[in-house]
Structures are given as structure tokens and as C-alpha cells.
Amino acid sequence: NAGVTQTPKFRILKIGQSMTLQCTQDMNHNYMYWYRQDPGMGLKLIYYSVGAGITDKGEVPNGYNVSRSTTEDFPLRLELAAPSQTSVYFCASSTHSGTNTGELFFGEGSRLTVL
Amino acid sequence: DAKTTQPTSMDCAEGRAANLPCNHSTISGNEYVYWYRQIHSQGPQYIIHGLKNNETNEMASLIITEDRKSSTLILPHATLRDTAVYYCIVRVVGSGGSQGNLIFGKGTKLSVKP
Numbered sequence: 001n002a003g004v005t006q007t008p009k010f011r012i013l014k015i016g017q018s019m020t021l022q023c024t025q026d027m028n029h030n031y032m033y034w035y036r037q038d039p040g041m042g043l044k045l046i047y048y049s050v051g052a053g054i055t056d057k058g059e060v061p062n063g064y065n066v067s068r069s070t071t072e073d074f075p076l077r078l079e080l081a082a083p084s085q086t087s088v089y090f091c092a093s094s095t096h097s098g099t100n101t102g103e104l105f106f107g108e109g110s111r112l113t114v115l
Numbered sequence: 116d117a118k119t120t121q122p123t124s125m126d127c128a129e130g131r132a133a134n135l136p137c138n139h140s141t142i143s144g145n146e147y148v149y150w151y152r153q154i155h156s157q158g159p160q161y162i163i164h165g166l167k168n169n170e171t172n173e174m175a176s177l178i179i180t181e182d183r184k185s186s187t188l189i190l191p192h193a194t195l196r197d198t199a200v201y202y203c204i205v206r207v208v209g210s211g212g213s214q215g216n217l218i219f220g221k222g223t224k225l226s227v228k229p
Contacts, residue, residue, distance in 0.1 A: 033216070040221075042219035042220050043217075043219040092159075104151075106160070
């Protein structure tokens, strides 16, 4: 049972390059999230999705785009990488239904450096 | 902005109980208290949550004051592997959209020492 899988685990980008962080979950969760975490700080929500075809902005969406074409996948795209996007990115998923706990399951993180 | 206040850091001796406090004085009636922890830059891990009753599971106990303005996470017998950053979060459960999103603060860095 894989849970939430993120790729790549590490990546170095040059300023202005673009890339996609992949996230997939095998728990049939309807909710998925992307967070970023800067050194010594808590996690900040970038984008989230409540189901296939539906996405919405979180706290820090600028410079990122997402799509949700399937329940399982929620890729995060950086179009023009900037040094300020150097961070650790976490994908998470959860299910919200009735009295369900809404517990979030996190991936192991993707460490991105922009030089 | 985070709606909780936690101490920046705490120490605990191995084998002793670790009591981590959290203030959430503006909590709403439909908001639950959640605790997560993050071990050395791994993804955060769910620990426990509660509404107004005290809760216990295999990892920890959660004590919520009667007025719900504060709570304490208790790790009954802390081990070195419990060294982590612990996040106290309040959120609405069962509703869709942004109300259910987790807002992480800086948390409490717990150091368990031999």
C-alpha cells in the first residue's frame, strides 16, 4: 500500500526553467493538497483539489499551477522557476465524508533548489 | 494565519511523559483540535484529534479544557524517536472547500533527551 507518492525527491533547477512535481495517491481520496515548507517554518498551502476537475488556490499560489484530471493524480507545475521557490514541497490527500476524521496523509516531500 | 499558539521548544527526558500545550482561544464551536508531528523534514504525520472530550489512541492522549480554549497533547512515555516538531491545528471537519484546510504554524520542537 503506497499511500501518497511524490516524484522527484530532489531536483535542482536554473532560474526560468519549468518543471512538474508529480503526486499520486492510491487511497481513492477525494481531497488533495500541495504545501511548501521553507527552512524553519511551518507548511503553507499552495493549491488544493476537492475532486477530479476541481482545483482552488491556497495561501501562496503565485508562480504555480495545478490540474486534477483523475482522482489519483495531482501534479504541481512551476512555469518560470525563481530562487524564492526553493523549498520542500509536500503533497497530501484526505477524504471528507460525514464524520470521517479528515486525516491528511502526506508524501515524503520533494526538495527543490532554484539557482 | 495560524489560530493556535504553542511554545517554540520543549525538552523531555526519555521515558517521562511529554506534555505539549496549545492555546486556541478563538476556536469556533465546529472546529476540531488536531495534532500532527513532523520528524526531521519528513511529511507530517497525524497523531490525534478531538472536539471537546478527551481522546486517547495508541500514540497519545489529548486533553481539551472545558471552555475549549486550550489543549494538551500527552505522550505518556517519550522515546528518542518522538523528537519532532509538533503542530496543533484547529479546523472544521466534514465540510468541503477551504474551511477544512490545515493551517500550520511553526509548532513546538520537542527534544527527547536520554
